[in-house]
Amino acid sequence: DAKTTQPPSMDCAEGRAANLPCNHSTISGNEYVYWYRQIHSQGPQYIIHGLKNNETNEMASLIITEDRKSSTLILPHATLRDTAVYYCIVWNNNDMRFGAGTRLTVKP
Amino acid sequence: DSGVTQTPKHLITATGQRVTLRCSPRSGDLSVYWYQQSLDQGLQFLIQYYNGEERAKGNILERFSAQQFPDLHSELNLSSLELGDSALYFCASSLDPGLAGLGGANVLTFGAGSRLTVL
Numbered sequence: 001d002a003k004t005t006q007p008p009s010m011d012c013a014e015g016r017a018a019n020l021p022c023n024h025s026t027i028s029g030n031e032y033v034y035w036y037r038q039i040h041s042q043g044p045q046y047i048i049h050g051l052k053n054n055e056t057n058e059m060a061s062l063i064i065t066e067d068r069k070s071s072t073l074i075l076p077h078a079t080l081r082d083t084a085v086y087y088c089i090v091w092n093n094n095d096m097r098f099g100a101g102t103r104l105t106v107k108p
Numbered sequence: 109d110s111g112v113t114q115t116p117k118h119l120i121t122a123t124g125q126r127v128t129l130r131c132s133p134r135s136g137d138l139s140v141y142w143y144q145q146s147l148d149q150g151l152q153f154l155i156q157y158y159n160g161e162e163r164a165k166g167n168i169l170e171r172f173s174a175q176q177f178p179d180l181h182s183e184l185n186l187s188s189l190e191l192g193d194s195a196l197y198f199c200a201s202s203l204d205p206g207l208a209g210l211g212g213a214n215v216l217t218f219g220a221g222s223r224l225t226v227l
Contacts, residue, residue, distance in 0.1 A: 032213045043110065043198055043218035044151065051213070087151075091214065096141055096164060098151040 003027065003090045009103045012082075018075040020102050022088030025069040033064060034091065035073045037084040038101070044087065047073065078106045111135065112219035114199050120225045126187040129222045133180055133201030138208065139163070140182040141216060142174055146195040157182055158207050189226045196221045 005023040012018040024033060035047040048055055048062045050071070055062045061074040075082055087101040111134035121127055133140050142154040144167075153166035157176035168174075171189075176182040186193060200216040 034213070034215070036216075038151075041145075041196060041221070043112075043220050044200075044216075046215055046217065049213050049215060096153045096156060096216075097166065098143075098153070100150050 003095075004088045004099050006086075006088050006099060006102045008100065009105070011105050011107055012075075012078045014080060014106055014108050015077055018073075018078040018082065018104060018106070020073040020075075020086050020088070020104065021070065022072070023070045024088070024090045027068050027090050031090050033062070033068075033071050034089045035060070035062065036087045036089065036098075037082075038087070039081075039084040044098075047086075078104075080106050080108065082106050110217050110219060112199060112201050112217050114197075114219035114222050116222055117220065118223050118225075120227065121189060122227055123189055123191060125189050125226075126185065127189065127224065129184040129186070129197050129199075129224070131182045131184070131199030131201075131219060133182070133199075134217050137201035137203050137217070138180065139202045139204035139214075140176055140180070141200040141202070142168075142182070142184050143198040143200065144195050145198065145221075146192075149195075151198065154184070158204055163207065186224070191226050194224055194226045196223050198222075 034049040036044040038044045050062045064071045085101040113132040139158045141156045144152045154168040156164040174184045198221045200218045202216045205212045
């Protein structure tokens with residue numbers, strides 16, 4: 001079983017922030033949280049990763065709770081092109097599995 | 109262009125046949141990963157190679173095999189093909205700093221995939 005839990009689907013209005021939650025209650029101290037997205041049968045695209053601190057890059061922000069048991073990916077101004085399946089992943093070197101992800105639909 | 113090259117992009121073949129999918133990793137990356145994605149299904153991890161050696165194995169069938177060559181490119185061989193093997197096959201690569209003794213995050217870069225259709 002994947003080590004993360006995500007809602008199967010979410011909607012977001014264009015131009016608004018999209019906040020995608022993820023639970024990873026069994027995460028170990030040295031395991032990173034990674035976020036990827038997959039736009040309709042394209043190869044998964046890396047978005048961001050973090051260990052303990054909140055992170056921000058040109059695509060998104062990642063907020064990790066202090067106990068590291070959950071995180072939130074924030075797309076600050078969602079566009080129609082952000083419609084995709086978003087995967088929250090916690091990997092170790094022997095288990096590189098993806099979960100089912102969250103299907104985000106950005107609506108006009 | 110992610111830097112990970114997969115060939116062929118599309119492949120149509122018949123049941124019982126054998127095919128080979130090829131992956132060239134991003135320059136500098138030492139690990140290669142293979143994933144299978146059937147229609148409307150999630151990404152299934154098949155296998156990982158690091159610097160020529162198998163490092164992790166997922167849900168790979170016995171009819172499937174893979175290898176990583178000295179130049180670090182990888183091939184996934186699928187034999188005795190069945191209708192259910194029709195899928196997108198993705199290759200990803202990473203430096204894998206953990207295995208390189210550097211520590212830190214292991215960010216995978218994915219190719220565009222090879223779409224296999226078995227008729």
